[in-house]
Structure formats: C-alpha cells, structure tokens
Amino acid sequence: MFSRELWLDNEKKCAVVRKSKPGRRRQELLAVALGVKVGVKGGFLWPPLKLFACSQISSLVRRAALTHNDNHFNYEKTHNFKVHTFRGPHWCEYCANFMWGLIAQGVQCSDCGLNVHKQCSKHVPNDCQPDLKRIKKVYFCDLTTLVKAHNTQRPMVVDICIREIEARGLKSEGLYRVSGFTEHIEDVKMAFDREILNADERLEAVHDVLMLLPPAHYETLRYLMIHLKKVTMNEKDNFMNAENLGIVFGPTLMRPPEDSTLTTLHDMRYQKLIVQILIENEDVLF
Known part of the structure; x- marks a missing residue:
C-alpha cells in the first residue's frame, strides 16, 4: 500500500486542495487520498477505490488542518484508543491498509475518532485533537483533553x-x-x-418541545404557568420564587415514564430547572 513518506506528502497536498474550486474539490480530495497526482487528465477512479479514498479524506483533512493551524496550543496528548467494531469497510488511518474481520477490527480514539489497527496504535504520534462532539462533560474530564477540545490554555x-x-x-x-x-x-x-447554552437558543429549544405537546396538555401547562408566574410576583410575601416552585412542581410535571426511584432522583435537578424556565419565561414561551 502507501509508504509513510507518500502518506505525509498527501497530508501537505490537502492544504492545496482546500484552495481549489468547489467543482474540482471532491475529485482532487479523492485523488490525494489515493496518492494519485492531482490534475492528471482522463483520470477515472474505480468505485471501490473511491470508497477507499472517501474513508481516508476525513483523516487527511483533519491532520492537514492541525498542521496548518497555529491557534492550537501545543499540548501533547496521547490518543484514548478503545477496541471498536466498524460497520462497513474501513481502512486504518495510520498505515492505510484494510481492517479485516467482522467484529473488533481495530481501535478508535474515543476523544478524536481516529481509526487504526490495534498494532498501528502503538506507533501513532501523540497528536490527539479531541472533538467537542465526543467530549460530553467538563467535570471529571481529563484536563489536557478538555483544554485541547476547547482550544484554550486553561479550562x-x-x-x-x-x-x-x-x-x-x-x-x-x-x-x-x-x-x-x-x-x-x-x-x-x-x-x-451542558455547555451553558445561549439564553435565546435555550428558549427556542424549549419552545420547540412545547409545540410537540398534545393540545390538551399544552393548554393545561400554559394555564398553570400563568398562575405560577402570578405566585412569583408576590414573592416578598410568600417567599416562593421560580426556583422554589420548580422544586415543588418539577417531580409532578416532569415525572419519567418508568416508575424508577433511581431515575427520579437523577432527574430531579433537571425537572426543577425546566419548570423554573417555564415560569420565568411564561410570556415568551406560551
């Protein structure tokens, strides 16, 4: 298959391909992934080779982007490889050879998504660039993984x-x-x-969910929120703000479909928060 020198050379070519016209970009990317000279007239890519090339493009573009991006802080990070079962044909993003087998064909980095053979994983450089789509939390997350995912010097x-x-x-x-x-x-x-969503984006998301409620449920919830908003307007006397009312009404209004004590306890904080949002933004959401 490919030599290591040709593979690195192809990475450099990706920067050139990105500058080409949109109409040529896909064909040129396929050519780069296959190690074919870009711009050769009459070039025709056999469908199986196209499939192979497509599986390499994401890796080539990612590595080329990292090479040319000076904004990333130079923190070295090892890949977090775990045995993975791939659906459909896959090629190793390190040696470019096919991954044989039906299950557990290779390993995948759970932080950046790099797919390689198990043996190749021992030779992959410590150049992991975590993807925010794969980093689900801030707390109890590896520090280097967190800062590289957000491209910051500190969390x-x-x-x-x-x-x-x-x-x-x-x-x-x-x-x-x-x-x-x-x-x-x-x-x-x-x-x-939960990424501290923008307030407007959060309200828009809640509104979209409310629109999915059956008419009877929506009207009942709307009328109750109007009432609870009036309760909060008398907070000085009743000491009940939107947060306190969320604690009281959350478990009732947001009860999970399965009757599980553990699930209920886990969801209580979320139940309180959503009811609090509904009360505070009653005039906007309903």
Whole structure:
C-alpha cells in the first residue's frame, strides 16, 4: 500500500486542495487520498477505490488542518484508543491498509475518532485533537483533553469562575471558606456540563418541545404557568420564587415514564430547572 513518506506528502497536498474550486474539490480530495497526482487528465477512479479514498479524506483533512493551524496550543496528548467494531469497510488511518474481520477490527480514539489497527496504535504520534462532539462533560474530564477540545490554555470553567470572583466576590465575607449551597453548586456544574447554552437558543429549544405537546396538555401547562408566574410576583410575601416552585412542581410535571426511584432522583435537578424556565419565561414561551 502507501509508504509513510507518500502518506505525509498527501497530508501537505490537502492544504492545496482546500484552495481549489468547489467543482474540482471532491475529485482532487479523492485523488490525494489515493496518492494519485492531482490534475492528471482522463483520470477515472474505480468505485471501490473511491470508497477507499472517501474513508481516508476525513483523516487527511483533519491532520492537514492541525498542521496548518497555529491557534492550537501545543499540548501533547496521547490518543484514548478503545477496541471498536466498524460497520462497513474501513481502512486504518495510520498505515492505510484494510481492517479485516467482522467484529473488533481495530481501535478508535474515543476523544478524536481516529481509526487504526490495534498494532498501528502503538506507533501513532501523540497528536490527539479531541472533538467537542465526543467530549460530553467538563467535570471529571481529563484536563489536557478538555483544554485541547476547547482550544484554550486553561479550562474555561476556571477562567469564568475567577472572573466572577474578581468582579463581584473579592469583598465577600468568608470567601473560599464558607461553603455554598449544595443545590446551587450542582446547578452550576450541570450548566457547565451542558455547555451553558445561549439564553435565546435555550428558549427556542424549549419552545420547540412545547409545540410537540398534545393540545390538551399544552393548554393545561400554559394555564398553570400563568398562575405560577402570578405566585412569583408576590414573592416578598410568600417567599416562593421560580426556583422554589420548580422544586415543588418539577417531580409532578416532569415525572419519567418508568416508575424508577433511581431515575427520579437523577432527574430531579433537571425537572426543577425546566419548570423554573417555564415560569420565568411564561410570556415568551406560551
């Protein structure tokens, strides 16, 4: 198959291919993946070879992009390879040879998606660039994986929290000594793990879900939220804000379909949050 020198040379060619006209780009990418000279007239790619080339393009483009992107901080990271069963034909992105077998044909990096033979994984350089689509959480995540996924020098949670402390909390009594409320701490951690969506995007997503409710359910929920919003307008007397009402009504309105105590306990925080959002934005969502 390919020599290592030809493979590296093809990576460099990807930068040239990206600058070509859209009409030629696909054919040129296929040619680069196959090691064929770009621009040869009369070139015809046999369908199985096209399939092989397509399986290599993502790897070539990813590696070429990393090579030419100076914005990524130079933190070395090993790949997190795990045995993987591939559906359909797959080729090793290191040696470019076919992965034989029906199950467990090779390994895949769970952080960046690189697919290689098990033996080839021992020779892959420590150039893992985690994909945000694969990194599901902020807490309990490997530090190097986190910063490389977000292309930052430090975890964003550190920057955000320090900015808030220095802006509003330097004169707070018992700073870093007095513990916060566990419920609030878990809410903040959950917000980071769920990417802290833009407020408008979050409302739009909630609105789309509400539109899926049957008419009777929608009208009942709408009428109840109008009432609960009025309750919050008298918070000075009843001490019930949207968060408190979310704690009370969340388990009732957002009960999971299966009657599982463990599932209910796990979902309580999310149940409270969604009811809180519905109450606070009742005039916009309904």
